[in-house]
Amino acid sequence: MKTWLTRLLREPLLHFLALGALIFAVNALLHPSQADDPHRIAIGKADIERVRALYAQQWGAPPGDADMPKLVENYLRSEILVREGAALGLASDDAVVRNRLVQKMEFLLQDTSAIAQPSEAEMAAWLAAHADRYRVPERLVFRHIYFSPSLRGDRAEGDARAMLTSLTLARKAPYPAGDPFMLAADPEPRDQADVAKDFGTDFAAAVFTLPAGSWQGPVRSALGVHLVRIDRRLDARLPPLAEIRDRVHDDMMAERFQTASDAGYARIRAKYTVTVAP
């Protein structure tokens, strides 16, 4: 049964009918007095001018008067074929045509004038309701001593262990520098994704489980071997509205646009009776 439904939903004719009805409905809303007869074609002065201009553009000179009946007939032919083709749903399985139609409809459905700016209180309520989206993840400030496999070969890990022992005995800064490391020491707190970007995901995951305040390791990264000391751990936090007002504002406006669009769609959707095979 399910494949039946899928097949039905994929049926271009169904798409076309739905779209066609949608377009008809909105068109009727916008032009209530206009009763379109699909089998009536009125070729106006502007259409004839366009035919003439297109010819001139293609051939470098305007058409002669004798050419015009044939050109108008060609235009008529294409207009009729477009209408008939559309009626057969030939346009509706063409991704370009479909996407553009849908996009046009979405624009039409958004009544931008009716969308209000959110108040301070509304933004605060929104922030509370969407805390997960704005929460800053746990961050670490850490330093590390690097042991380069490129310079030390297989000794890198053993050298790191030996140094860890001496560090544990010494316990105090200044700490030894280790091998040259490509990235500058970063005193800024960094979240796990940030650390993964530079050191690889395994290293980032390992470092976030280490205790703070003492040298730990060795920890392997995509680059080599490290001893790591976490100086500061900042818990995940939800920033106050003042800190992220612009972002909250933009997100709320985006949602209000979407709501307006959905409401517009719902109004049209209400005109349809749809049955779906079980």
Added chain:
Amino acid sequence: MKSWFRYLCLAVALMLAGPARAEAASPDQVPANPQKNAYFGELHLHTAYSLDSYIFGNPNSPDAAYKFAQGEAVTLYGGETKQISHPLDFVAITDHAEFLGELALCTTPGSAAYDGPACTGIRAFNMMQFGMIAASVTAKKRRDDICGADGKACTDAIKGIWQKVQENAARYYRPGKFTTLIGYEYSANVPGTVIGTSGKDNPRANVPGMLHRNVIFRTDHVPDTVFSAYEGSGEDLMKWLEEKCTGPCRVLTIPHNSNYSWGRFFWEGKNSDGSPWTRDILDRRARIEPLVEIFQIKGSSECMAGIGLTDEECGFENSVPPCPPGEMDQCGSAGSFVRDAIVRGLDVDAKQGVNPFKYGFVGATDNHDGTPGATEENDFKGHLGQQDNTAEKRLGVKPGAAVDDGHGESGSAYMRFSTGGLTGVWAEKNTREAIWDALYARESYGTSGTRIRVRFFGSFDYPADLNKNPDLVKLAYAKSVPMGGDLKGGTGKAPRFVVWATRDPDSAPLQKIQIVKGWVADGKPMAKIYDVVCSDGITAGADGACADNGASVDLATCKIAPGKGAGELSTTWTDPAFDPKTRAVYYVRVLEDPVCRWSTYDAQRLKVDPPKAVPATIKERAWTSPIWYSP
């Protein structure tokens, strides 16, 4: 029905307008690291503000592109979403200057051109209309049916949309976090290219030669309009920029797709129209054009033709056929490739006292989907809207088809294209001024899309093991020149170079680092490739080359076999064949172990074998800006 389009275009116009918002934090407050950080970014990207992108159905405006660069997912033509693996540090959106006015008029209801056949055709994604507009660029005459007989309607309309380009860049600039550089692309075609026929015995790229440049401004001080190919040649562009961009305005240009320039970009002795060089033109080029784009979606411009043909890595991601001897149209010849140019530039410098080809390197995508830095091989979703938005279109093969079913040599031309590259910049901080200054100083490198970090310094007085010193970077900046710099004079002693690279944790480990040396002997450009450090404990043999490290990839899963390659490689290298009397240029190429090419991932999605016309795997790489030696 016509009013429909009015509504749509009103909405598009509103979108183009967008809200304006000032940026609070000041670039001066961002802390500087004197030892510099590597920032990754994109300097070549098209959005729906580019007429070709618009006609390909790309829905993404600059707003979407800036959001994408900072890590948000965007929707592509056809409904798929795309998200970058890691945010970029900087981006320049470079929409085509040529059609800005035309696009503005054709999408603004009520404009004189709006209801004409050209604009209605463009809005209906009519490729013939696009072809006619493109042809008008070659003819250097704006279409009078859009722009009026004098073209003024379009040149007037540019100013509004150029203003929006600037506002968009201002809105997303976050000093210290994310830098937006204001820019555009100038896209002239080779004048009078004859498009010949192409066949099996006479392979040709059937497109006009491209003499395209990106124009990148330092700050928001910019001229009040753009200079396009309708207004003049690339040489005219540089002159115009120097006249209009004065005082606090600073600008540089970056040529790209020299591989598609049909030998004209680095045409020795000749301007792009074939006229002879003048001293003015050479000086201006040296002043305003410090960089060249060495890699992008339409392939590598490093070294397919010209010198260095024994270098096996010159076979990397070439998308044009080589020229038969003596020919240059619709194929690759010496004047199209960067390595040949920077070496011949030494000779021009020696003879004329100015080097018009003193190029540092950047990489970019040139993608037309509004997705800057979308270079992941394993998640490639095309780059030209509806032209290549599915794996089927990109490979020219149906899902599950047998290998010989229209597949392989006869498959889609898109499969020769790449996912595009990135630019690495060594700068003290992530602000417009710091990034642009580093670019202008050529302290930059291009990559094939990977995020390798690579340092390169040269000096006459390094110790032989500087690369092992913990204070390496501090000492190097104090005693030497970084990539992009000049080594002059000396005592006749060979210069030493420190090179140091780390892998991209998301791509493959490093295989080796090479130094490419170029010089001129008896008027002939020469090049030699040195493998200066190998991974896996291998040392370079007598021929200067590392033995293969045996790295491999499983083509069924694209998993890299573990245990090969390095997280980091470094060395201090001395040129063994240094001649103090001869000018030379040195640049670094860092090679990764192989990974699956995007086309192999696509083949997996379609359950077909990888196409035979392109390699199943590639070695991602980075190319540093050169260091120049002169006596």
